[in-house]
Amino acid sequence: MDFTFNQDQMAFRDSLASMLADAVSSESIRARWQTQSGFNRDTWQQLAEMGITGMLVPVAVGGMQMDEVDFVMLAEECGRVALPEPLVDIAQVSTRMLAELVQANPAFAEQGNALLAQLADGSALVIAGHMINPYQNFASEADYFLLPHGEEVHLLSRDQVSLTAHKSLDPSRRLARIEWTPAAETRIVDGQQGALLWRAALNRGALGAAAQMLGLAQAMLAQTVQYSCDREQFGKAIGSNQAVKHLLADCAVRIEFARPVVYRAAYTTSVEPQRADCAVSHAKTAAASAALLCARHCTQVHGAMGYTWECDLHIWAKRSWALDKNWGDEGFHKNRIHEWLLNPRALFGAEYTFGASNTAFDLGLESGKPEEVCA
Amino acid sequence: MELVYTAEQNAFRAEVREWLAQHIPAEPLASFDTSEGFEQHREWEKTLAKGNWGMVTWPKAYGGRGCNLIEWLIFEEEYYRAEAPLRVNQNGIFLLGPTLMEYGSDEQKARFISKMASGEEIWAQGWSEPGAGSDMAAIRSTAVRDGDEYVINGQKVWSTRAVFADWVFCIFRTDPESSRHRGLSFVFVPLDAEGVTVRPIEQLNGLPGFAEIFFDNVRVPAFNRLGEEGEGWKIAMSTAGFERGLMLRSPARFQQSAKRLVELYRQKRQDILDSSIEDSVVRCYMDAEAYALSTYQTASRLMAGGSIGAESSCNKIFWSELDLHIYSTAMSLLGARAEIIPEQGAADDELGSWLDGFLFAQSGPIYAGTNEIQRNIIAERMLEMPRG
Incomplete structure (x- = not known):
């Protein structure tokens, strides 16, 4: 039992953080807002050169073949700087799904591996358009789409789909609805195989959103602590007032108890993505709750400034409000846990925190066989 | 990151589960805030101590098992799963015990730890005073040095378990000229000492879960002071760290x-x-x-x-x-x-x-x-x- 990250994982996190600190600022985010695409190709290329777009891509096709535990703190850093580019969805969802499609359908291997290599080197964008997300972020920048028809998985190129753009409350997001016509030639796997793939994709997408919200929450809190030290009223820093301290302390508590939940979900997703439903739903709910509380309290502590376009805080707050509803909203995720709590075969109790197969012993004291756990 | 128990950890869990299944009293104990229940819980502490299950994280030399924190978590999981009795000596074993090991002399450890571990001596905590609640540095009760003894006067309040306990660990002002967190010392007082009056306070459930303690020229040997004179605040903060942190x-x-x-x-x-x-x-x-x-x-x-x-x-x-x-x-x-x-x-x-x-x-x-x-x-x- 070891709940720590290793030195390599922390070093990777640090090097991404330092790259992002140079490449992504509130100025450069606001500059993206002025452009049609909203997408900074230079930043994307830098991320590809660092190996991050291909972090979860198999080594054989130019990736680093790492896993969700290696990636989770990087996703958190993307949230911390409110990175507009869809790195987390591409690097964690699209790559895994393509690799799984290659496994599931040998006829797709050549094309799939070529796409994986292009994802890794940053030359192509493939978006996994899961049915839970009616609008796809940066669809207009994508070269290919993995799309569901029922539970079948189809691959379409940009010229095979038609996009209708929608503005997001978060000016960093570029949403579109995708219209397309399924055909036998576009289908990669059937519904039976697709169901598992979509389920894993949802868990990876929700995990990525959770990790980003964890980063967003911490960034909002840090900015607001600083503001509360700088801003003076009644002749003293507003942060010396208990009423202000307690708002921000509550944010800190919410973050502290979301972090290990998100990290555990990363672990479970990496080990067994199809059985990570409860762990991921818990992570999404806990991280969203932290990010939403920070958005609320941090706006409050900024006073009227917090309600302006000029103040940077809304870059993070709006991303939080958007990601909260992305990859399944609170109702969806709480419902997955609720369903499990009502499952008569569900096993609870402290000894099953890390799953029943983990507590691999049977003293013959159990009346029933441990079968269902919230993995 | 490896969120899997080792074979040794699973074996440890199995051992705890088996021992608890064999030893937990068949009938639920009365509340430890009654005199009958208190003695039943003291007996349970003795049973735990005999199996070396009282304080699994303590070193073996003090009756523990030298368990690491993961093993402690496993022990606790099994303990609550089995709905074993609450720990009447929790102030002693979870708070004072670790503090004693850090700050106590060898003689103090020898005198206090084994009887705490065996359930022979149950401890209460005496920090708050009528004028020193959240503002603990406002403590006014005094312990004045007189030869090899301290003479204690004042009042403590909200002392959990003090109605039936044997000892209380307190913080007193040993330097009468001092203010706030300076000049405080950490001192143990036997609750049957002459000059000690314990007045039970009923809690919301009607039982005397805590008490007021009055000290009227109570004499205790200087041996009962933990750490140096004037170090009371520092030691109390480390105890409070255990209390708020993992162990409580x-x-x-x-x-x-x-x-x-x-x-x-x-x-x-x-x-x-x-x-x-x-x-x-x-x-x-x-x-x-x-x-x-x-x-x-x-x-x-x-x-x-x-x-x-x-x-x-x-x-x-x-x-x-x-x-x-x-x-x-x-x-x-x-x-x-x-x-x-x-x-x-x-x-x-x-x-x-x-x-x-x-x-x-x-x-x-x-x-x-x-x-x-x-x-x-x-x-x-x-x-x-x-x-x-």
Whole structure:
């Protein structure tokens, strides 16, 4: 039992953080807002050169073949700087799904591996358009789409789909609805195989959103602590007032108890993505709750400034409000846990925190066989 | 990251489970806030000590097992799973014990630890005073040095377990010229000493769970002082760290309550009209698990050489609010029956355990430093916001 990250994982996190600190600022985010695409190709290329777009891509096709535990703190850093580019969805969802499609359908291997290599080197964008997300972020920048028809998985190129753009409350997001016509030639796997793939994709997408919200929450809190030290009223820093301290302390508590939940979900997703439903739903709910509380309290502590376009805080707050509803909203995720709590075969109790197969012993004291756990 | 128990850890769990199954009293014990229940719980402490299960994290030399923090968590999980009796000596073994090992002389360790471990001596805590609650540095009770002794005068209040306990560990002002957190010392007093008067205070459940203690020229040997004279504040803060941090409230306690809550919810949900109950049950379950995950993460970090800091104040807020949420939700599920105190020994005793827990949960945000004080600590020490 070891709940720590290793030195390599922390070093990777640090090097991404330092790259992002140079490449992504509130100025450069606001500059993206002025452009049609909203997408900074230079930043994307830098991320590809660092190996991050291909972090979860198999080594054989130019990736680093790492896993969700290696990636989770990087996703958190993307949230911390409110990175507009869809790195987390591409690097964690699209790559895994393509690799799984290659496994599931040998006829797709050549094309799939070529796409994986292009994802890794940053030359192509493939978006996994899961049915839970009616609008796809940066669809207009994508070269290919993995799309569901029922539970079948189809691959379409940009010229095979038609996009209708929608503005997001978060000016960093570029949403579109995708219209397309399924055909036998576009289908990669059937519904039976697709169901598992979509389920894993949802868990990876929700995990990525959770990790980003964890980063967003911490960034909002840090900015607001600083503001509360700088801003003076009644002749003293507003942060010396208990009423202000307690708002921000509550944010800190919410973050502290979301972090290990998100990290555990990363672990479970990496080990067994199809059985990570409860762990991921818990992570999404806990991280969203932290990010939403920070958005609320941090706006409050900024006073009227917090309600302006000029103040940077809304870059993070709006991303939080958007990601909260992305990859399944609170109702969806709480419902997955609720369903499990009502499952008569569900096993609870402290000894099953890390799953029943983990507590691999049977003293013959159990009346029933441990079968269902919230993995 | 490897969130899997080792074979040794699973074997340890099996050993704990088996021992508890064989030794837990068949009949539930009376409350340890009654004289009969107190003695029953003392017997249970002795039983635990005989099996070396009293304080698994303590070194073997003191009757422990030298367990690491993960093993401690496993022990606690099995302990609450088995619904074993509450620990009447928790002030001693979880708070004073580790403090004694850090600050005590060899002679003090020899004198106090083994009797604490064996259940022979049960400890109360004596910190708060009528004028020193959240503002603990306002302590006024004095211990004045007279030769090899201290002469103690003053009053302590809200001393948990003091009605039936044998000893109390206190903080007194040993330097009468001093103010605030300087000039305080950490001193042990036997509760049967001449000049000590203990006045029980009934808690919300009507039982004397804590007491006022009056000291009228009470003489104790200077040997009873822990650490140097004037070091009382520093030592108390390290004890408070244990209290708010890992040791006082292990996650298994809340996971067991959450598990019982889910069972109650499964039975009652068809009869419940309040649509917010579903959300409450899901959140209680998630928060209990989040507290467990956080504790495992902290334990792993400490075992890898890290330290625990102001984030322990986050723990205290989180578990005390979680406990309130669990028991409030249970009361909602019980509806109009929630207020009924069951007859002693009646079959319907489940009602009583929820009500007891509900009343006790009211104290969580208050004891061990109120949650308002914890929020100040988080803001000032963890977030580094300006002091007021």
